[in-house]
Amino acid sequence: MTDKLVRATASNGDIRIIAAITTELVNEGVKLHNCAPTAAAVLGRMLTAGSLMGATLKSEKDALTLQMSGGGEARGVVVTSYADASVKGYIGNPSVDLPANSKGKLDVGGAIGKNGNLVIIRDMGLREPYVGQVPIYTGEIGDDLAYYFTVSEQTPSAVGLGVLVDTDLSVKAAGGFIIQMMPGANELAADLVTYRLQEIPSVTEMITKGMTIEEILNYIFEGMDLKIHDSMIPAYKCDCSREKVERAFISIGQKDLEELYNEGKEEELKCHFCNKAYKFTHEQIGEIIKSVTADK
Template sequence: MADQLIRATAAEGGIRAVGVITTRLTEEARQRHKLSYVATAALGRTMSGGLLLASSMKREGSRVNIRVRGEGPLGGILIDAGLDGTVRGYVDNPGVELPPNEQGKLDVGKAVGPDGYLYVVRDVGYGYPYSSTVELVSGEIGDDIAHYLATSEQTPSALVIGVFVGAEGVTAAGGILIQVMPKAARDEALVQTLEGRIAKLAGFTPLLQAGKTLPEIFEQLLGDMDLVILPEVQMVRFHCGCSFDRVLGALKMLGEAELQDMIEKDNGAEATCHFCGEVYQASSDELAQLIEDLRTESV
């Protein structure tokens, strides 16, 4: 099934639901960054969470940054997701691997570490970005993002995200976000019913592996609550806006002396994009042209 995001409402608009499949883009991230099993799961969950958060934004060009900083061996995680369905990200220590946890699953919580912080920055396309910081709840990513929503945005939310990665790579990844709006939150029976159904889910990736589509998952959870699945199906993908021209622009900012030093000592320059792992090579001639441009601009 293609990577995609769909939206739905239920309870006459009192419940908002978003589902996303990120299998292919998580596999692309795994290959680009040469991620271990547990690093793949951690980054994949965070990218899915970022896309789900970005889906509620309104203005074209809006983006969400999520940084996870725990005390575990994985180090930090940083992702950038947009309302347009693009996402990118990386982890500090992509090769870290840990034994499975007591449930036999990838131990993302231990890799990230339960002690630390989740930072969220929402850039709505104008003015100053909105930023918020919350303490990590478990390091499992899903719990931590749900805690952020409840704490910083005062929206009761259930977030189920997952990544299944094996010897052949990522075979299932994505998640579902269900939010209860204020008018529905007053209906205790509805909230309890919804909580019970979510609690019974074995996870998100088992549903995908069983052949369930996003509409079928919505139907399972919300089908008797006046479910309305919105018609738009949005494609999502791993995408980084880096380019050779941007690399040259960054190198130019180093100044003439530093550029000349690179020419003399390294016969050029190499730059690697943290977000996508793309490697760019600038020759000594290209650096010399940057120096010439700087001299022309200073006249």
């Protein structure tokens, strides 16, 4: 097990850091959804971002959802994460595979497109979830999140996300970090971090070299009073159940349910997040209709 997420501070607590290696987690998501290389990078970066942000949630009942849909061939990507840094997600088009971009990298921004929004939904068990959104800035995901934190939450941030896809389509390395300046942070420290982030190799390069997440942070924040506070194991986890799928099935409405029943067919519903199939036989559809009408 190499995946690990850590929460840390630097520069006397002026800088807040969440960073993780997510290679196994991303591999699992990419395999589940049978992703082509560009799709793997899109989904992998989103899963990593979701896991990092999930780790900032206060209660285990809270959920955080990130959505990006920019009109590109990826046809949208969604991830949902929780306070234990677990995450699940899906991409509209897992087959999307574009030529490398001008930097020779998997073209995540091109696959997502720029014609749309980054939407962040924080569900804290209140009547209404908190929804924030910003227009997509580059579609590279890390830049977009940094833009969101800076503009919507007035927290200057740097976000790095990386997924390295191997020739056999497995994920060789994945990980990322969110670095945030607390209000009133020392400007020199902010400048120093900005400078170091420009100088360091990419996250995936450091992970491929075998560096642990602690070593990566020690390297970026050398001499800056880095303090690692705690760690978690991020993981791909789907919490779907027959009950939840049944609830979604019922939500199509009584009229449509009756139509399906009268056609005498059975229905198979797949969980978007893990592709698990749930079958409803003709008789079961009849029972669902009965229970819905009985509720009224």
